[in-house]
Amino acid sequence: MKTRNDFHPALRAFVYAVMILFTVMTIAPLAWLLISSFKTTTEFQLNRLGWPQNPTLFNYGSAWRLGKFGTLFLNSLFFTITSTAAIIVLSVSAGFAFAKLRSKATPILHGSFVIGILLTIQSIMVPLFLLVNAVGLYNTRIGVLIPYIGMGMPIGIYLCTEFIKGIPDSVVESARIDGAGYFRILSTIIWPMAKPVAITLAILNIAGVWNEFMLINILVSSESLRTLPVGILRFSSALSSDYGRQFAALVIGMLPMVIFYLIFRKQITAGVSAGAVKG
Amino acid sequence: MKRSQLRAEERRAYWLLVLPGVLIYWSVVAFPTVFSLVLSLTNYNGGRIFGGQGVSFVGLQHYVRMFRDQYFWISLKNNIYIMLVSLFGQIPLGFIFAYVIHRRLVKQGDFFQTMIYLPSVISTVVIGILWQSFFSPYGPFTELMQKFIPHWENELFYDPKKAILPVLFVILWMYTGTYLIIFLANLQKIDPSLIEAARIDGATEWQVLTKIIVPCLSGVIVTTAILAISGSLKSFDLVFAMTAGNPARRTSVLSLYMYDNAFRGAPNYPRANAISVFMVLLSLILIWIVQRTEARFGGRE
Numbered sequence: 399m400k401t402r403n404d405f406h407p408a409l410r411a412f413v414y415a416v417m418i419l420f421t422v423m424t425i426a427p428l429a430w431l432l433i434s435s436f437k438t439t440t441e442f443q444l445n446r447l448g449w450p451q452n453p454t455l456f457n458y459g460s461a462w463r464l465g466k467f468g469t470l471f472l473n474s475l476f477f478t479i480t481s482t483a484a485i486i487v488l489s490v491s492a493g494f495a496f497a498k499l500r501s502k503a504t505p506i507l508h509g510s511f512v513i514g515i516l517l518t519i520q521s522i523m524v525p526l527f528l529l530v531n532a533v534g535l536y537n538t539r540i541g542v543l544i545p546y547i548g549m550g551m552p553i554g555i556y557l558c559t560e561f562i563k564g565i566p567d568s569v570v571e572s573a574r575i576d577g578a579g580y581f582r583i584l585s586t587i588i589w590p591m592a593k594p595v596a597i598t599l600a601i602l603n604i605a606g607v608w609n610e611f612m613l614i615n616i617l618v619s620s621e622s623l624r625t626l627p628v629g630i631l632r633f634s635s636a637l638s639s640d641y642g643r644q645f646a647a648l649v650i651g652m653l654p655m656v657i658f659y660l661i662f663r664k665q666i667t668a669g670v671s672a673g674a675v676k677g
Numbered sequence: 678m679k680r681s682q683l684r685a686e687e688r689r690a691y692w693l694l695v696l697p698g699v700l701i702y703w704s705v706v707a708f709p710t711v712f713s714l715v716l717s718l719t720n721y722n723g724g725r726i727f728g729g730q731g732v733s734f735v736g737l738q739h740y741v742r743m744f745r746d747q748y749f750w751i752s753l754k755n756n757i758y759i760m761l762v763s764l765f766g767q768i769p770l771g772f773i774f775a776y777v778i779h780r781r782l783v784k785q786g787d788f789f790q791t792m793i794y795l796p797s798v799i800s801t802v803v804i805g806i807l808w809q810s811f812f813s814p815y816g817p818f819t820e821l822m823q824k825f826i827p828h829w830e831n832e833l834f835y836d837p838k839k840a841i842l843p844v845l846f847v848i849l850w851m852y853t854g855t856y857l858i859i860f861l862a863n864l865q866k867i868d869p870s871l872i873e874a875a876r877i878d879g880a881t882e883w884q885v886l887t888k889i890i891v892p893c894l895s896g897v898i899v900t901t902a903i904l905a906i907s908g909s910l911k912s913f914d915l916v917f918a919m920t921a922g923n924p925a926r927r928t929s930v931l932s933l934y935m936y937d938n939a940f941r942g943a944p945n946y947p948r949a950n951a952i953s954v955f956m957v958l959l960s961l962i963l964i965w966i967v968q969r970t971e972a973r974f975g976g977r978e
Contacts, residue, residue, distance in 0.1 A: 413777050420774075421792040423850055427811050447817050488698040495694035499687055507699055514706055516907040516964050520932040521956030523913075524939045524949040525713035526705065548705025551698055580690035609800040611914045612932075616940065627802040631918055634806050641815075644806070651803045659798040663791060666798070670855060671862030674904060 428652075435645035442641045457646035461633070465647055469622060470629040474608055476539070477625060481546040482603045485554045486596050488547070493558025494588050498570050499580070508559060514552030520612065527616045542617050546610070550603050553673055561595040562588060601662060601669040608655060626651050710957055717950035739947040743955070748926055752934040755841055759848055759912055759930070763905035766849045768898070771856025776886065778857075779864040790861065794854030801851075805918025808847045809834075834920065837927040844919055844928055848912065856901055863897045864890070899971040906963045910956060931956055 434442055436453040445451070461467070495501075496508045519526075526545060527536075535541030565588070573583045611627040618624065624632070630651045634644045659666055717739055721732045743749050774793060778786035796804065812818050812833050819831040833843055867890065875885055891898075913932040916922060922929035922937065929937070931952060939949040 410782060413773070414783055416770075417774060417777070417783060417789050417793070420850075420853070421789060424792045424795050427807055430811070430817055431807055443815075446815065447820055488701070491694045492698040495691045499691040499694070501688065501691045503691075503695075507695060510699075510707065511702065513961075514702065516903065516960065517706065518907060518910045518932075518956065518960050519706070520911050520913050521935075521960060522706065522709045522713065522953055523932065524935050524946070525709035525716070525953050527939070528716070528946065528950075529709050529712055544701060545705045548702045551702040552706075555698065555702075580687070580694070584694070605798055609802075611800070611802050611917075616936075627800050627914075630800070631802050631806070641810070644810075648803050648807055652799045655798045655800065656795070659795065660791075667790075667794065667858045667862070671859050674855075674859045674900065 431645055431648055434641065435649045437642060439640050439642040442645075457642040458650070461643040461646040461650065464637075464643065465629055465633040466621065467626075467629070467647075467650055470624055470626045473623060474625040477542060477546060477610075477614075478604055478607045481543055481550060481607050482600050484543075484547045485550040485603055486599050489551065489554030489558040489599060490562075490589065490592050490596065491584065492555055493562050493592075494584050496555070496559045497562035497565075498567065508555065511552045511555040515556060517552075519549050523612055523616060526613070530617055537618055537620050537623065539623065542614055542623070545613055545617070546607055549613075550599075550606065553602065554599050557595050557599060557672065558592065561592060565591055597665060598669040598672050601665050602673050604658070605655065605666070710953075713950040713953040713957075717947055717954050720947060722946045723944055735947075739951040740955075743948055743951050748929060748934055748937075749952075751927060752929040752931045755844075755928060755930050756909055756912070758841060758845055760906055760909035762845050762849050763852070763909055764902060767853045767856050768901050768905060770849075770853045771901075772860050772894075772898075774853070774857045775860035775864055776890070779861055780882070790854075790857060793857055796851045797854050801914035802918045804847065804851060805915045808843065809919045812843045835924055837924050840920060840924055840928045844916060847915060847919065851915070852908070856905075859901055859904075860894070860897065863894055867893050896971075899967065903964060903967045903971075906967060907960055910960050 430447070433449065434446075435457055436455070437445065437450040438452075438454060438456065441451060496504050530536055530541045530545070535544070569587060570583055573587060578586075609627060610625070611631070614623075614625055615628050615631075618628075630647050633647050637644055718734050718736065719732045720735050774789070777783050778790055783789065810816050812831075814831045818833075819829070822829045822831070832839070834840055872885055872889060875889060880888070910931065912930050913936070916928060916930050916933055917936075920928040922933050926937070935949045935952040935956070938945045938952065
C-alpha cells in the first residue's frame with residue numbers, strides 16, 4: 399500500500415497527542431476510582447493517589463449490603479428486560495404495518511414518532527410526573543414501564559419501518575395469495591427477517607434504560623422499586639465522606655455496562671450510528 | 678374473497694398492529710405536552726386535578742414571571758454553553774478522530790475508538806459523582822495541581838463564575854466518542870476507490886479531505902448538528918449528580934430549573950409547566966431551523 403502520510407509530522411504528532419490525552423482522560427479517572435475502592439476510607443484520606451497499602455474488599459461487601467444492591471440490580475434488570483422486549487414487539491408490529499399495509503393514517507402516525515426522535519423527554523418530565531400521579535400510577539412498576547416503553551418507541555418505529563420497507567413487497571404479496579393472514583405473515587416471515595434490527599434496538603434500549611435516572615427518580619419513591627442509578631446517587635449522598643464505600647458503589651454501578659460494552663463493542667457502535675438518524 | 682373484504686381485513690390488521698404502540702407513545706409523550714400547556718395557564722398546584730378545589734385559568738402570568746426570574750436566564754445560558762461545546766468541541770473533535778482513524782494516520786485506531794467511546798456507556802450518575810470526587814478539594818485533581826503550583830486553592834465548585842467549567846469539560850469528555858462513531862460509520866460508507874484514485878492522481882491528503890470527504894459527509898455533519906442541538910436540552914442527570922445546580926444555582930440548566938420548581942422546596946407546578954412548554958417549543962424551533970438550513974445547504978447521505 400502506498401504511504402499515506404504526507405501530513406506534516408508535527409501535525410501527526412499533535413493528533414496523536416490529543417488522542418492519547420483523551421485516552422488517558424478516560425483511563426485515569428476510572429483507574430483512580432478502581433484503585434481507591436480497595437482502600438479503606440481512613441487510608442484514602444492519607445493516601446489519595448497511590449496504590450493501596452493493604453488492599454481490601456471490605457468496601458464492596460459493606461456497600462453491597464448497606465446500599466441494598468441486590469434489590470437495585472434486580473429492579474434494573476426487570477425494567478431493562480421488560481421494556482426492551484415490549485419495545486421490540488411493538489416496534490416490529492407497527493413498523494410492519496407502516497411499511498407494508500396501506501392506510502391514509504400512516505403519514506400522521508409515523509410522522510408523530512419521527513418528531514419524537516428529537517423531542518427531548520427531559521422537557522416533559524414534570525408534566526409526565528403529574529400525569530402518572532393523576533392516573534394513580536405513581537410508585538408502581540407499570541407507572542415506570544409505560545414511560546420507558548413510550549420513550550423507546552420513536553427510534554424503534556423509525557428503524558423497524560425503514561428495515562421492513564427493505565423487504566420486497568413480493569414476499570408479503572405471495573404469502574397473501576397463499577392465503578396467509580397479516581399476523582401469520584408477521585410471525586412467520588417478518589419476525590425472523592427482522593432479527594438484525596431487533597438486535598440494534600435491544601442494544602440501544604438496554605444501554606438507555608439501564609442507565610436511566612431522571613424519570614425513575616421522580617416516578618418512584620419506594621426503596622423496593624429503585625434501580626441502580628437512583629440507588630447509587632442516594633447511597634453516595636448519604637455517605638458523602640465515606641469515600642471507600644462510595645467508590646466501591648460507583649465501581650459496582652459502572653461495571654455491568656463496561657463489561658456489556660467490551661463484549662458487544664461492534665454491535666453497540668453499529669447500533670449507535672444506526673440510531674443517529676435525522677428527523 | 679371480495680376486494681372490499683380484503684381491504685377491510687387489511688385495515689383491521691393495520692389498526693391492531695399500530696394501535697398499542699401509538700397509544701403508549703402518545704400517552705407518554707403527546708398527552709403530557711398538551712397537558713402541561715393547559716396546566717401552565719392555570720393556577721393548578723398539586724392535589725386532585727378533577728374534583729377537589731376548582732382550577733381556574735390565569736392567562737400567561739406564569740410565563741411572565743418565568744421570564745423575569747434570573748435563574749431562568751442562568752439556566753438558559755448554561756444550556757447554550759452546552760450547545761456550543763457540542764457544536765464546536767464534540768463535533769470537530771469527533772470528526773478529526775474519526776478521520777485519522779479511518780485513514781489510518783494513527784496506529785491502534787480500534788483501541789483509541791474503544792477508549793474514547795467508553796465514557797458514554799457508563800451511567801451518567803456514576804460519571805457525575807466520579808468527576809465531582811475527582812475535581813473536589815480532596816480529589817486527585819487538587820493533588821496534581823498542587824504538585825505544579827504549591828498552595829493552589831481548589832475553588833472549582835465554589836466560584837459561581839467558573840463552576841460550570843468542570844461540567845462542560847465532562848460533557849465534552851463524555852460525548853465526543855458518540856460523534857466519533859457516527860462519523861466513522863459514515864466514512865466507511867465512502868467508496869475507498871474514490872480516495873485511492875484521487876491519491877494516484879497526485880491529490881494531497883488535504884485535498885482528499887476537503888474535496889472528497891467533507892462534501893460526502895455534509896449530510897452527516899448536519900445530522901450531528903441536529904443531534905448536538907437537541908441533545909443540549911437533554912442534560913439533566915450529569916448536572917444533577919455532579920453539582921445539583923450549585924453553587925447558588927449557577928450551574929443549573931433548564932431541565933434542572935424545571936425540576937427545582939416542581940420538587941425542591943414548595944412546589945410551583947404552573948411554573949414548572951411553563952418551563953416545560955418553553956423547552957418543547959425551543960426544541961421544535963431549533964429542529965425546524967436546522968432542517969431548513971439542511972434543505973438549503975445539506976446534501977443527502
